[in-house]
Amino acid sequence: MEQPRSHPEATEDAGSPGAERAALRRPFRAIIFDWDGTAVADRREHADALVTLADALLALDVWLVVVTGTHYGNIDRQFCRFVKPELRQRLLVCTNRGSEVFGFDAAGRLEARWQRTATPEEDRALTRIAEAVRDAIRQRTGLEVGIVYDRLNRRKIDLIPLPEWADPPKAQIGALLAAVEARLRAAGWTGGLAEVIHLTADLAAAHGLPDARITSDVKHIEVGLTDKGDAVNWIRAHLLEPQGIPLHDVLVAGDEFGPIGGVSGSDDRLREEAPGAVVVSVGAEPNGVPPGVLHLGGGPARFRELLAEQVWRWRRARGLTPQPPPPWVAALSPVAEPAWRLDEPTYLPAIEHRVESRFTVANGLVGVRGSLDQPTAASRPLTLVAGLFDTPNAPLAVPALVPAPDWLRLRITLDGQPLEIEGANDLRYARTLDLRRGMLLSDWCQRDAAGRTVRVRSLRFASQVERTLAVQMLQLTVDRPVAMRLEVWIEAPHDRLVLERATPDVTVWRTVNTGRRVAMAPFVQLWLGSDPMAPPTFRDGVAAWSWVATPDQPVTLLRTVAIARGERADPVVPARRAIAARARARDAGPEELLARHVQAWAERWEEGDVQIEGDEMAQRGMRYALYHLISAANPADERVSIGARALTGEAYLGHVFWDTEIFVLPYYIFTWPAAARAALMYRYHTLPVARARAQQLGYRGALFPWESADTGEEVTPPFVVNPTGRVIPILSGTLEQHITADVAYAVWQYWQATGDLHFLLNAGAEILLDTARFWASRVTWEEDGYYHIRNVIGPDEYHDGVDDNAFTNVMAAWNLETALEVAALLAQRRPARWAELRQALDLSDAELAHWRTVAARLFPGRIVDGVIEQFAGFFDLEPIDLRAFEPRAAPMDVMLGPERTRRSQVVKQADVVMLLALLWERFPPHVREASFRYYEPRTGHGSSLSPATHALVAARLGDVDLALHYVHETIAIDLDDAMGNAALGVHIAAQGGLWQAVVLGFAGMRLRPFGLAFDPHLPATWRALRFSVGWHGRRLDVDITQDPLTVTLTLRRGRSLMVEVGDLTHRLSHGECWTCHRDGPDGRWKESHYEPVTRARG
Amino acid sequence: MSRSPARVDDAACPIVLVALDGSPAAATALPIAAAVARQIGGRLGVLHVAARAVSAPDIARALGLTGPDWESIPVRVEVGDPVERILRATEDPDVALLVLTTHGREITSGERLGSVARRIVARAMRPILLVRPGPAAGKEAIAAEIRRIMIPVDGSEVTLRALGPVLALAGRLGAEIDILYVVEPGRAPRRERGGMTLPRYVDQPQHEWPEWAREVVDHLCACAGQCVPGRHPRVFLARGEASDQIARVAAARQVDALVLVRSSRLEPGHGRVLLSLLTSGPCPALLVGANLPVAEPTAAPERAEAAADA
Structure with a gap:
């Protein structure tokens, strides 16, 4: 499967034209950004991805400055409270359109750094100006116009106080502008929005505030004492200059720089007060952007891409080279020989259940069907535990194995969007059952809506050594830097199980009628290179990690779950057993867990493999069996x-x-x-x-x-x-x-x-x-x-x-x-x-x-x-x-x-x-x-x-x-x-x-009181048949070849035994190799030779 | 398999469009169309295509669409080729279902479908409820709601894939689904990778059949991209000639509509099962078209076509 692109410049090709890209192709020491429309699409959005990016940038000593018209509470609800407290010192939040600045102390506690306080006269003047504008419009048009009074140092005049435009998203600014203009003009206000702004300016001067800041987000005209430019000025004086950060090391991001309705966008004051800074707009900008502003478009998602790129650039600038993956990740590569693998190269919903059956991994205690790592509606993911029977409450019902809780659930989120297999772009999902090592491997690759490619390689197995253990390993790689989130959990159990006990260490369920217990003790780690990342956060049983993924640094999930079954009278033991098994798994570490499992399978194959030469289908079918x-x-x-x-x-x-x-x-x-x-x-x-x-x-x-x-x-x-x-x-x-x-x-x-x-x-x-x-x-x-x-x-x-x-x-x-x-x-x-x-x-x-x-x-x-x-x-x-x-x-x-x-x-x-x-x-x-x-x-x-x-x-x-x-x-x-x-x-x-x-x-093998007898009849296409069998503690290797039909028997283990081929008998000693063949027109068996030394098997 | 409930489409108030040509035979589609529109919470639309201009009120009167039940029904009159006009009308994304009769004014002796119905059936991309006029499918009988729908399947993935819109419609109708798998003696099992077959081995029938029925439902969901609506979709098996068995089981189960997938353009020699059931089926047929290749098959064996039609 094709590797995702990993060259850093590949990202830049997808963005703005070359000249603009060059300006962004370096790390910035401070990033000043607008909130609504730039950082988030709306106030209801979960800003998890943004928080992840902010944490990463702050940890890299980058200053982040939010400049917004709204109050601090709104920013805190979506953002600040989720940023790691120990990192918040480099975060500043300039609210109320340049009237306040907040920062954080070393412990992450909020501090008010500055506030513009209006005099009572200024406050009254603002109200008078807003009301004068409203009255003027009303008088001329009869339109209803609203005023928002409760804003610090400003008033908002609502030009379209209609329910359908109560909270217009930024993405609809074009439609909003058309609606406002149409409303005004239809009522006879022919000058539209621009005329209202001019009127407001005139009235401000007339009411004693000639320096009033007048802006518009189209829905409102705002008249106030400060604007975002004041925030930038404060930042320059109190952050950039003391820190020695020149303006060309500052990135300014907004979404409204260009003129709307004849007036400058609300973010343009950021640009004006930060000359020399690199300024980008991620907004729609229907009327273009002022000179010097790089118009990227793409909204908050594009802004987060920029932040993710900044994380990657800073990591490289700091010399944080990618860590090599842990050696055990090599296990993700399946066995090469075709006879040892079963492949399913695509995901086809119509055959998914068949694939799941064939690709089951099991160890006699636990069976896990070969479902996709992230199941779809066509999946039937299933973990079964031997002996976990219950009888449904139905007439004539009989006991049935109860599906155990699904310990494999996960959700991968890229930049806030869950990765979904159904409807995916360029989906490739290949599964390989590695018969030799007893594990299922998958290689899943798809593009998300933003064009990023993510590749997920995984393996899972049910341990042949410690049967209580089931293991999943999953490696994630991306082709562009992106905020990533991984959540893993155990799916709420089947309705025939009731939750009996849930602690951070172990969860125990009980079957409804038979009272059998099943305990699961999971242990999850996410590895960045060779080191585990910080433990996940836990919420409602879901373990989650968020990080900024970069193309050069895959991460690896290792999930081990210890599963134990208990009987009715045995409510405590399964939990103890599961906890103990998990502890042993943790102590052993992934490398040993894997190695011991692979070794156990090797031993099983050594004892019980069958080799068929000359019939690929038979060989593959036999290995599968x-x-x-x-x-x-x-x-x-x-x-x-x-x-x-x-x-x-x-x-x-x-x-x-x-x-x-x-x-x-x-x-x-x-x-x-x-x-x-x-x-x-x-x-x-x-x-x-x-x-x-x-x-x-x-x-x-x-x-x-x-x-x-x-x-x-x-x-x-x-x-x-x-x-x-x-x-x-x-x-x-x-x-x-x-x-x-x-x-x-x-x-x-x-x-x-x-x-x-x-x-x-x-x-x-x-x-x-x-x-x-x-x-x-x-x-x-x-x-x-x-x-x-x-x-x-x-x-x-x-x-x-x-x-x-x-x-x-x-x-x-x-x-x-x-x-x-x-x-x-x-x-x-x-x-x-x-x-x-x-x-x-x-x-x-x-x-x-x-x-x-x-x-x-x-x-x-x-x-x-x-x-x-x-x-x-x-x-x-x-x-x-x-x-x-x-x-x-x-x-x-x-x-x-x-x-x-x-x-x-x-x-x-x-x-x-x-x-x-x-x-x-x-x-x-x-x-x-x-x-x-x-x-x-x-x-x-x-x-x-x-x-x-x-x-x-x-x-x-x-x-x-x-x-x-x-x-x-x-x-x-x-x-x-x-x-x-x-x-x-x-x-x-x-x-x-x-x-x-x-x-x-x-091979015609039959039991004899003294040993084993053989009477082979091989198909003409079979060149050779080889296998091993045991008898009374001995191990006998059997090698049958054609032309002439020849049987070679070697006693690998144990004391001598009698063997019989056709009408020949022979006492075979330990290490001895005895050969006979069918010869002559009568087809009788003749002894070829024997040698009392161990011959290596082919 | 757990899925969200099926929907016809995104239309809040889908249209059930009934196409008429002014004949009493065609008008027998009206009651069932009205019943379906009510059942899915949609609205009825009447399209009359005529050779010359005529006013909608005149048509409404001519069709007997008078009285409180009918006066609010919009009647649209178009002039031109009825096939083209009807097909164009179904391009409206709000149209969830087209209802028409197997024939209107005229039908050639020996034919099973009128020429208009045949051409529409061969080309329409929307589900069509095809009603046979006449005493065998009398007005009263077909005016009842559609509460049980039978979907005959032959395991072909192509057929199953076409069923998404029908399942969505069935969900909106609140209808129970019977799935009928027909085994025709002498026919080889399907070799399609994504197809569904009868189990070759039934080790223990007490386990195999219930699980197979479950798997049929899941497989249909997976192929159609829609869940099978209803609390207990049931799966039946019949052995024999496909159209006979489908008609027999449909009658025995008293189904209200029979789903048929058109997998050919109904050229001569194709669509045997489909055409047979349109003629002799015990209930109206709900037709959907499989995604056919642009180049129409010309040399496909009739048996295979017929099976896919079932």
């Missing part, structure tokens, strides 16, 4: 699990499904066991609720909920009104019971892969036994000599209430068998613990024997010509040729309607195919092949879980082209805009499925 998988996990929290959209969106309410155990966990099991363990412990901690659920439905053991939130209760919504307007009952909550076996499967897979005996003894075994007990109670014995499971929903949810769903039945049988296996294992290896468990669960030998009988006689489903029947009667349903519906823009149940879909052989997602994927060894090859070939064309892939599973099985069957097709389909779920799903959050199960498709599918 792994990024979100890493982001979703929190090994430190056993009380939460990973929802269907992780922490990337509100959709699915944060609910946990079988997605977690079957699709997501395998990646963690093989690359990050601690993360897998935490998720399984969540199931263990909710086991009592699962037992209660089984009992409630008349069964024994534990029935895990189809949808689970924080407590482990069943939280599946009971119905949905679909978009055709029909109320559809949702039966998954009661019938989709295979999740119970799915949890058991994950427990066993974890145990097999990790050998974590502690987990098995203290949690895993209990899950396996109680789930087996559920199945034993769930089955019914029937006259055909088999146990059956009737009225369930399998993974294919298009068919509900089916009998003997093969997936459910076989997984249940497997669950029972595995429970018996673990029982035998514990009895043999840990008899004491086994005795405890038996007692606790009241497990008798008879019950175990019954399990064995049930497992052996549980109806496995019909197999016809090698095809497993998905459920009883499936083969009799209507066959549908899905190809006839292509191209297709909707899921098949929408195309056919739910009733016909139910009567058809259209399968929503991998069901039998899923069973093949999970229990591959249980089925003979011809059954695997036949079943896959039968179901694959019947599957509508109405679930995001489906393509990856098909990819896995197709790859294992050696159909690599079909597998690759499904891999690309899986990647498209989130990354292709045409899928219509990405806006609602990342499909975390599909990401896990992608890893499985590649590692368990293309």
Whole structure:
């Protein structure tokens, strides 16, 4: 992205012509300026920007002198009281049109320096003059003319006392003049405003004040004893001469120098009494300006530009060279390699929600969607905290993750105008998800209405090291000097949170119904170069800084927020935790915070990266998948699990499904066991609720909920009104019971892969036994000599209430068998613990024997010509040729309607195919092949879980082209805009499925009791596939290349293990590298060589 | 998505302009135009374009604009080409809506739109409320207020972008909005980057559909640059031929006006869905034009045009 211009002279090109510019191209020691129309547009304006500029100039020892017709109170309200007290000594305010001068002492207290006091005679004369003018006009025209008496040393004759002209802005002076002239002439006062002024002068002389000062702002004729020239004279005598400031070092600014209605402008007296000074007008000056006045126009905004330029010139004149940015700002540059980044080069409102989902940064505790740094109406900014559930007050409502307060709010103001993305000029907004470092970077550049360009580069991340911390860094650069303001705050929370406690250190909110707490402790700093600027001002929870930004000096915001969740009985702890985490972050400093986060990500990638050579799309999709998988996990929290959209969106309410155990966990099991363990412990901690659920439905053991939130209760919504307007009952909550076996499967897979005996003894075994007990109670014995499971929903949810769903039945049988296996294992290896468990669960030998009988006689489903029947009667349903519906823009149940879909052989997602994927060894090859070939064309892939599973099985069957097709389909779920799903959050199960498709599918990795086996089938375009996996504390690097298909295995960590490639086996020692390749016409695997040294990975 | 309430425009008292040609058929647009003007707090303007000069009072009498309800209605009479005159009149920034009938005095046999209506529809940049005269859309039936508006969408960003003025008008009408997404069998999903599609994957319908409906509303807001008015805009899905489904759902939902986006100049072979609904739709149509390129497309497939029209 283009850098804003930084050459100082560039500013001057935009302003006045060359000769005039030259006069302004130097710093002035004193600046004398008019107030209304010059410094401010009106008396209601917030003069924050002016105050910022004044503070900066005063700090640079520049004298500022306000010369105004109004009284001090008006200036104070808008300006003086906001100027830093310690700087006010160099500020003078000349009020009441040259009749008063105010200054300030060293403490910033107001001092009256001088006042012109009228004698009683002068005062009476002024009144008589004004009234004589009024009477003369009235007499001749009958017009109503007003007089303002209560002004010091002057009277104001109002020539147009009409409501619509009560307070005309300076910008309308032309229209005002026309209205006044028209009013006078229409009433017969043919000489207009000029004649009134001449009359006033004549009457002043006639009433004894021949030196009366007569001016006009068009609406009024003012007759008084002093004018702005008197103020300048006082300044010359009492400021400029004593300070040795020559007039050519003085800048005079006003907006009314030129003649109006035939008389000189009210500011022209400034010019007359300051010969040699540089005089500029920022007013409209409809009749031009006197010689010597540089007419800049542009009003107060232009005047502030001048002041900002003066700040910059003084800083340079004082040798205040720009400070280099702190070294950690280098983190704002994203990783260069395309395979490590996801880019969104523009801001398009129509796709913003999709971008936000994809660009989420998260760490398993905190998730922050990738919204713009300054959200627009099209944004859905969202911070989610795992486990922060609440249940709305609505009938049949279910718990949902509550959006946490938005800690990222900010407002950037340039010269008093907020920077808005919507409707911006020359907007460029690029976002990059830096996958390698786990952070979102953005580069935002736009022009404001005055033509200034501001560039905002930012990064944000959720710390992988200290998960309570989320960090934002933001660097601001401008191309011209300007008064800038930055405000940051935490947005008022969602209506499901109530504020419980707010202190300067921490704010705590409580969920309305569940009483959970979330505490946020922010820490914000603005850095000028390598040093933090003064702390911000705080008002109503908003931290704000104001400063004069210059092109050569970017500033950097560093915002850290510590976020902690607490339970109902835990009102104090989260606040303490947040405060402590913030303190640690502050102590560490930005450089260490960043470095540790980046290092943590590097470690995760070291353990769990997958490299694919020859398929850019697959490599990018894989890295994206792994990024979100890493982001979703929190090994430190056993009380939460990973929802269907992780922490990337509100959709699915944060609910946990079988997605977690079957699709997501395998990646963690093989690359990050601690993360897998935490998720399984969540199931263990909710086991009592699962037992209660089984009992409630008349069964024994534990029935895990189809949808689970924080407590482990069943939280599946009971119905949905679909978009055709029909109320559809949702039966998954009661019938989709295979999740119970799915949890058991994950427990066993974890145990097999990790050998974590502690987990098995203290949690895993209990899950396996109680789930087996559920199945034993769930089955019914029937006259055909088999146990059956009737009225369930399998993974294919298009068919509900089916009998003997093969997936459910076989997984249940497997669950029972595995429970018996673990029982035998514990009895043999840990008899004491086994005795405890038996007692606790009241497990008798008879019950175990019954399990064995049930497992052996549980109806496995019909197999016809090698095809497993998905459920009883499936083969009799209507066959549908899905190809006839292509191209297709909707899921098949929408195309056919739910009733016909139910009567058809259209399968929503991998069901039998899923069973093949999970229990591959249980089925003979011809059954695997036949079943896959039968179901694959019947599957509508109405679930995001489906393509990856098909990819896995197709790859294992050696159909690599079909597998690759499904891999690309899986990647498209989130990354292709045409899928219509990405806006609602990342499909975390599909990401896990992608890893499985590649590692368990293309690499053909399978668990063996002694180690790991591989049976690779690579797509022709893939030159190489590399990844690492863990097994029982070891780390194995796997490197598969083509031509010939070659597998190289290197044991990086841990003691030796057995590995198997095809029909070869080998005991691999620590550091050893073993290579084999497929060779010859029979395609058998042959050992190539091995070397007992560690080879560097490519 | 939170946005400020929509407005028709900056006009404090917007004009609902009804264009007449002196025929009884065209005059059937008057009651609904008057009702809409009342509903949006605007004023009714009547424009009569004639071939020769005629006085406004004569026209008012001829149209039956007598009695206390009508006497204050300004009737403007212009002489010249009715299309040009009507289009010029809509250039008044205070005109929020043009109301006219699908045909007036004459309509060619087999045509769905009269020649004047067709040319105006093809060129107008203001929203048009197009009313079918005759018993099928009788005067009493169409004189009711517009309380429910249906917006059929096909996900095209171009279509959605055109809806800003309609949403603003709907906000001023205080109308509830139904959004209808139509899936036509055999049609490929849209590949537009900023377009809206049906979710390809509905993992769990109990979560996916409510969120998708929310996303449709948000997406419409983002594209149109206006919030969808009403407390509960509802999103519906229909499958089938677009014009049939739109007509069916509109009738079932008893909508008062159907929003149609014109994305072609209605040359022969274009605007199939739009023209069909103008003929057989169950209610008046509220037309807006998409921002069309200056060079009109000539070889665009009819199916794509028809979809965009829906």
